[in-house]
Amino acid sequence: MLAGRPRPSAQSARRTPPLPLLLLCVLGAPRAESGAHTAVISPQDPTLLIGSSLQATCSVHGDPPGATAEGLYWTLNGRRLPSEHSRMLNASTLALVLANLNGSRQQSGDNLVCHARDGSILAGSCLYVGLPPEKPFNISCWSKNMKDLTCRWTPGAHGETFLHTNYSLKYKLRWYGQDNTCEEYHTVGPHSCHIPKDLALFTPYEIWVEATNRLGSARSDVLTLDILDVVTTDPPPDVHVSRVGGLEDQLSVRWVSPPALKDFLFQAKYQIRYRVEDSVDWKVVDDVSNQTSCRLAGLKPGTVYFVQVRCNPFGIYGSKKAGIWSEWSHPTAASTPRSERPGPGGGACEPRGGEPSSGPVRRELKQFLGWLKKHAYCSNLSFRLYDQWRAWMQKSHKTRNQHRTRGSCPRADGVRREVLPDKL
């Protein structure tokens, strides 16, 4: 057995004293050599505006008394400051003047250090140079399935204050209640916050952001919203993409409406986007409305396509607002059948159920109707023509030849019209 073992510390071994005492050990303890000096910098840890000036002093004291400031020098962030910035105020004090300060290099503050002649550190002070925060703006919020609220904002002055700036999202019910503070930050980016629960529906909230740093504070404008007006949901699940028989230019897309909102009255809108496998350009089909299936037409034969679907639960509980699109579903891939004939490019969501759909024919129809609307003075003519055109379309898969003749509807001189084939 060993006895009288040395302890890890010359002082009390078992108890860690409070930090201020630890600090005193760091600041005031003499070095191992005799005649060591220490110093004090004033001011300690000042906060300053960019472009302002600093006047500081380093007062040296130690053993033996009468320590001199001769030979002392300053460094800022490790770089020695030119001697013209310093002067001896008295035998034991070295002064420093720095003008037109730049913003702090690190959040923890710029290190201003007073050195002895031999380079040893006598004292230090940290400078905080920056700007007060500007008003945060552009607050946007959304609620996932009416259960929570996530908000994001833009910091004023693009966020660069050179000082740690604290952002606090606050919210309250508009007509009653106290201010609440959001607690879950950085959920969808550095300037965001998530309120996970205890939110009321059918009543407006006021939401704002407060920015605070060492130099001041700023408050955003207040955003007023009802949770029901900013609802989003999950992407549609179970998206399936399949071929339409042997049709080489079509794919069928099916999906399920998001289950989280299935019990609520709303008119969902859907959007589909698709792209060729080796392309980054998406094509968007916008006019899917409330369906949970769609046929893409006008595709290239023998080509792999990636397809995604998203949902907008607008009109929930009678809300008049547009709703917020969900994220896109995971990409689903499928390929069109191969064909010898070159396929047409581009396409749109086609109505399902037997109607022949051909890209060029549809384009011609749209062009024809567009021309009619622009030039026809007989308001009923376009509808009759469309009905007959539709009947013609149902009788044949493809139209290759069309006859163009002048029509009989009175109209302005010099205007050329395109009419339907002879059958009409």
Add this chain to the structure above:
Amino acid sequence: MSLREGSLDPQADSSVSFLPHLEAKIRQTHSLARLLTKYAEQLLQEYVQHQGAPFGSPGFSPPRLPVAGLSAPAPGHAGLPLAERLRLDAEALAELPPLLDAVRHRQAELSPRALRLLRRLEDATRQTRALGAALEAVLAALGAAAPGPRREPPAAPGPAGVFPAKLLGLRVCGLYREWTRRTEGDLGQLLPGGPA
């Protein structure tokens, strides 16, 4: 010296070779010490990055002032008997967690966005406790006197000045590295094949 008497020489005492569990425990503790030595080096590098120059600069020579309650391994540490060295290691490892925690609290105020640094300091606090406990278990199994019960340090406010707080944190991280490295070396001598 037998195991009952607190022998730390596994080669001299054949009874130790029949204690595979103890050997496994020693190996495990040594591996942990080696891992923490590596982490301590990473922590120190991360720490100096966030304090700004001159911290971390090649010529930076901060005052090596003592931290109350803990100092660096003494120059004569390597010359002490192994049992004594391990006891000193265990005592130092017991002192480090509250110091590391205090540094973390201060850094959370100074550099709140330094998430990796804060996480490393939190991990170091926890891992040092684990290593200290493992070392104490080894010492107890070997019959060497373990350190007495510790008193929890009182909750302390942060230091007054920022620069001294930075220096203090640097010193604590440096001591953490020195003591984990020392513990790894001392435990290595307990492994079979280590010096007698």
